[in-house]
Amino acid sequence: MVFARAKITLEDNCFEEEPGAITLRYVGPNPSKIYKKVHELIKSVFRVTDSDVQETDYSWGKTSTGEKFKVEWWMHKDMDLFSYIYVRFRLDGEGNDKTGHAKLEIRGLLRSEYPQDTVWQRSLFYEMIRTFWHRVFYHKKREEFAEECRHSEILVMKHLKDFLKQLKGDVQSSVPENGRKDLRDLESKPQAKQPASGNDNEKHGE
Amino acid sequence: MKYSGPDPWGVAEFLNANLKSFFHVSSSKVNNYRINWDVTGDPISFYARWWATKEVSRFTVLRFVFKLVGEKGKVNNEGNFSLSVWAKVITTFGGWGPLLNPVWTLYSYLFYNRVRRKYIEQCRNYILTFGNLVKEHFNVESTGIPTSRGF
Numbered sequence: 001m002v003f004a005r006a007k008i009t010l011e012d013n014c015f016e017e018e019p020g021a022i023t024l025r026y027v028g029p030n031p032s033k034i035y036k037k038v039h040e041l042i043k044s045v046f047r048v049t050d051s052d053v054q055e056t057d058y059s060w061g062k063t064s065t066g067e068k069f070k071v072e073w074w075m076h077k078d079m080d081l082f083s084y085i086y087v088r089f090r091l092d093g094e095g096n097d098k099t100g101h102a103k104l105e106i107r108g109l110l111r112s113e114y115p116q117d118t119v120w121q122r123s124l125f126y127e128m129i130r131t132f133w134h135r136v137f138y139h140k141k142r143e144e145f146a147e148e149c150r151h152s153e154i155l156v157m158k159h160l161k162d163f164l165k166q167l168k169g170d171v172q173s174s175v176p177e178n179g180r181k182d183l184r185d186l187e188s189k190p191q192a193k194q195p196a197s198g199n200d201n202e203k204h205g206e
Numbered sequence: 207m208k209y210s211g212p213d214p215w216g217v218a219e220f221l222n223a224n225l226k227s228f229f230h231v232s233s234s235k236v237n238n239y240r241i242n243w244d245v246t247g248d249p250i251s252f253y254a255r256w257w258a259t260k261e262v263s264r265f266t267v268l269r270f271v272f273k274l275v276g277e278k279g280k281v282n283n284e285g286n287f288s289l290s291v292w293a294k295v296i297t298t299f300g301g302w303g304p305l306l307n308p309v310w311t312l313y314s315y316l317f318y319n320r321v322r323r324k325y326i327e328q329c330r331n332y333i334l335t336f337g338n339l340v341k342e343h344f345n346v347e348s349t350g351i352p353t354s355r356g357f
Binding site: 003034040054055058063069 | 346347
């Protein structure tokens with residue numbers, strides 16, 4: 001980010017068409033566990049530190065039926081001296097360990113800033129050179145940054161979908177004991193011979 | 207940060223108990239300078255403010271202001287609160303005459319601005335970590351302890 005009092009700012013959506021946001025909705029158990037996962041994904045996918053992620057809103061309520069939450073993060077990542085991506089994550093939901101729902105919305109912005117502090121930076125000659133340089137070289141660079149922003153957003157969504165499958169899987173593993181017994185009976189039949197890894201999973205499940 | 211559930215006033219007790227040790231400062235650097243407590247109705251409503259000052263170098267201090275607004279039931283001690291935190295990095299160069307102003311400008315441009323950026327990051331980390339401690343105190347979902355280059 002440019003450290004200047006006065007600056008020109010160019011801002012674009014990472015996803016160019018409106019709405020520049022992508023949304024994921026989830027209905028299932030343990031929606032509150034998504035909170036921690038999303039925060040980890042922001043850091044790992046965008047490769048940023050904790051202080052690059054600002055939690056601007058955090059509301060958490062405990063009720064008799066479960067937990068209700070609403071969280072908003074803004075993530076800032078410097079791409080080079082002039083550009084950074086600025087992504088908003090909005091997560092809200094409610095539920096308990098049996099049922100619930102959650103929604104995650106991601107909206108990414110690409111910003112470029114040129115300093116305008118000194119007399120030289122405000123001069124016509126400087127502006128002509130800057131504009132020329134921007135059109136010839138930097139425009140393409142910004143498109144690459146926007147593409148990286150889009151890729152990262154989609155990657156967060158993909159990882160999150162995998163995690164949501166696991167969340168739903170937790171419920172499937174907690175079926176009643178006689179249900180598990182039926183399953184074991186079925187698996188012990190010759191045609192249901194499982195590979196070694198499958199047996200390992202079963203041991204872990206028990 | 208907003209919370210609703212049991213023992214909302216617990217956050218004020220938590221702040222009073224932990225601000226000094228968290229920022230590693232003496233009593234004179236922390237102040238609970240306002241408490242409003244309204245017991246006329248049910249729920250009880252409360253309002254409190256704190257500031258804490260952390261010196262990070264000869265010229266710079268970090269200043270944190272906490273504002274708490276909430277209410278709790280007289281019977282079941284349940285309610286809600288909203289805790290806001292503001293933080294500032296304040297740099298003061300005292301005793302520099304007008305003739306030395308350009309020296310200071312050059313010094314800050316070449317060196318001190320970069321140091322201040324680190325302090326800003328450190329300041330953010332303080333807020334994040336303290337927020338996490340509050341979340342853990344109320345047993346709601348929290349993130350990991352921040353580890354960043356500025357802390």
